[in-house]
Structure formats: structure tokens, C-alpha cells
Amino acid sequence: MEFKNLLTKIENGILTVTINRADKLNALNKETVSEIHQAINYAKEHVDVKGVIITGAGPKAFVAGADISEFTGLTPAEGMGMAQAGQDAFKFIENCHKPVIAAVNGFALGGGCELAMSCHLRVASENAKFGQPEVSLGLIAGYGGTQRLIQLVGKTKAMEMHLTGDMITAEQALFLGLVNYVVPQAELIVRCMEIHERIKSKSPKAIGGVITSINAYFTEKIDGYQVEIEEFGKCFGTEDFKEGTTAFMEKRKPNFTGK
Ligand code: COA
Numbered sequence: 001m002e003f004k005n006l007l008t009k010i011e012n013g014i015l016t017v018t019i020n021r022a023d024k025l026n027a028l029n030k031e032t033v034s035e036i037h038q039a040i041n042y043a044k045e046h047v048d049v050k051g052v053i054i055t056g057a058g059p060k061a062f063v064a065g066a067d068i069s070e071f072t073g074l075t076p077a078e079g080m081g082m083a084q085a086g087q088d089a090f091k092f093i094e095n096c097h098k099p100v101i102a103a104v105n106g107f108a109l110g111g112g113c114e115l116a117m118s119c120h121l122r123v124a125s126e127n128a129k130f131g132q133p134e135v136s137l138g139l140i141a142g143y144g145g146t147q148r149l150i151q152l153v154g155k156t157k158a159m160e161m162h163l164t165g166d167m168i169t170a171e172q173a174l175f176l177g178l179v180n181y182v183v184p185q186a187e188l189i190v191r192c193m194e195i196h197e198r199i200k201s202k203s204p205k206a207i208g209g210v211i212t213s214i215n216a217y218f219t220e221k222i223d224g225y226q227v228e229i230e231e232f233g234k235c236f237g238t239e240d241f242k243e244g245t246t247a248f249m250e251k252r253k254p255n256f257t258g259k
Contacts, residue, residue, distance in 0.1 A: 001042055005032040007057070008039060013050035014196050015043050016189070018057050025064035026056040028111045030085065032067075036115075037089040040096055047258065050204065051196045052096070054119060055103035056112075059185060062104045062128065063112030068137065083142030086111065090118035090144050095215060097208030099199050101192045104128045105185060109167070114143040117152060120211060122178065123192050124170040125185035130178060131167035151218055152178050203240035204258035 007018040017039045019026040043049040056062040102119035149158035153176040170182045209231035216227035239259040247254035
């Protein structure tokens with residue numbers, strides 16, 4: 001995998017994607033959004049990849065938003081096209097059947113907060129700051145931020161964050177349920193790897209079923225309870241299920257193959 005704006009590495013079955021535009025606080029230009037989409041697709045397609053970590057280069061920013069320099073001169077139709085591409089990429093992350101963890105190592109503003117929210121879990125370093133400051137630019141969030149922030153923190157705080165554009169600290173994000181953990185910056189990737197190790201010991205088929213069923217709750221016109229019934233049923237046709245139940249009966253650890 002060769003990218004212009006991303007660094008990637010695979011270690012212990014975990015693909016780490018580092019957005020590598022530190023001089024621009026890892027702002028998301030169109031090309032970077034497209035490359036993130038491609039990197040997640042790589043994870044989806046390759047059996048040796050069991051999960052993903054997304055982070056930003058440098059100690060200061062995860063992603064400080066969409067690249068504002070690309071906004072100049074856009075027409076309303078072009079603005080919609082930009083939002084569509086961002087939403088497509090972030091929905092692709094959200095629906096990836098392998099777990100994606102955001103390692104939020106600093107500013108997660110605008111598109112950065114939206115990117116983190118599209119991941120399945122979020123671990124923040126103590127210096128992280130979250131916000132949806134688009135109104136300061138005469139804009140609103142376009143990469144799913146108005147929808148996902150409500151899902152994660154509720155309408156009261158989502159409305160306040162989008163209306164004021166104010167940033168919140170990592171501790172406040174933890175209190176609101178926007179992140180799973182806050183850790184010292186030096187421990188950020190280690191903690192994400194530890195979480196992946198815990199998930200990796202489980203059935204990949206079942207993990208995919210959990211992601212599909214939980215996402216269904218938030219998908220319009222989809223009955224999440226029905227999706228859960230279907231995903232539950234599918235488990236009974238997998239080798240992972242046979243292995244998991246057999247291992248339990250034989251009082252040993254399961255060895256899941258993801259089949
Ligand atoms: N798009 C494009 N460039 C950005 C950017 C963005 N979203 N955020 C930061 N940068 C660039 C700056 O222009 C600057 O580039 P330069 O050195 O070529 O001038 C560089 O990153 C460093 O940013 P700077 O503003 O100097 O850092 P700071 O520590 O003073 O402030 C922030 C940090 C995050 C508070 C500030 O950069 C900021 O407000 N960024 C925009 C956040 C935003 O509105 N995001 C939503 C976009 S829709």
C-alpha cells in the first residue's frame with residue numbers, strides 16, 4: 001500500500017493508518033479522504049488484517065478538520081459533492097466488519113471529530129480536544145457530524161457543540177461518552193493495540209455480526225431487532241460458532257478462523 005498522505009503498517013494483524021500531514025495538522029484534503037477510504041478497503045479485503053487503528057502524525061493533532069484551503073470557490077453543488085465523498089468514506093469505516101479504533105492524539109476538529117466518530121471505538125490522549133467549529137467558517141458539518149454526535153452524546157450536548165463551535169477536552173469527551181478511554185499520549189497506541197488484542201481473541205464472524213446489528217439501530221427504515229435476529233441466526237452456520245461452543249465444552253481456548 002503506497003499513499004501520498006498516509007503512512008501504513010501492519011503489526012500483529014492490525015493495520016495502523018497514520019494521516020501524515022502534520023504541517024497542516026493533518027487536515028483532510030480530498031485526496032486524503034479518498035486514501036483513507038482505500039486503506040479501509042484494503043483492511044476489509046485482506047484476511048491477514050484483523051482490525052485497524054487510525055491516528056494522526058505528530059503530537060499535536062489527530063485531524064484539525066477538512067482542508068479549508070480546498071473550500072475556496074466551491075459552488076453549492078461542489079460542496080455537496082465534497083460532503084458526499086466524505087460521508088461515503090466515513091460510512092465505509094462505520095460499516096467495516098473489522099473493528100476500527102481512532103487513536104485521537106490531539107485536535108479532532110470538524111472532519112477530524114467526524115472521522116473519529118465514524119470509528120467503532122475512540123481512545124484519546126490527554127491533550128486531545130474535540131469540536132465541530134464549522135459555524136465559525138459560515139459552514140456546518142458535512143461528513144456526518146450532525147448525525148453521529150447526537151448518537152454518541154445525545155441532542156443536548158451535540159446541539160451545543162455544533163451551535164457554539166466550542167472545543168471540549170478529552171476528559172469532558174470521556175464524561176460525555178464521546179470516547180472510550182483517555183490515556184497519556186505515550187500510551188495511546190499501546191492501549192489501542194491492547195483493545196484489539198482482546199477483540200482478536202473472539203470470533204471474527206461474531207464481531208462482524210455485532211457491528212452490523214449495532215449500526216442497524218441507527219439506520220433509518222431498518223429494524224435493528226430484525227437485523228439482530230438474522231445476524232444471530234447466521235452465527236449458527238459458521239465454523240467459528242462450532243469452534244467456540246466445542247472449545248467451551250472441552251474447557252479450552254477457542255481457535256477461531258473467521259469462517
Ligand atoms: N485546513 C487547512 N489547514 C489547516 C487546518 C485546516 N482545517 N487546520 C490547521 N491548518 C494549518 C494552518 O493553516 C497552519 O498552516 P501554515 O503553517 O501553513 O499557516 C498549520 O495547519 C498549523 O495551524 P495553526 O493554526 O498555525 O496552529 P495553532 O496551534 O495556532 O491552532 C487550531 C490550531 C486547530 C486551533 C487551528 O489550526 C484551527 O482552528 N484550525 C481550523 C479548525 C477548523 O475550523 N476545522 C474545521 C474545518 S471545516
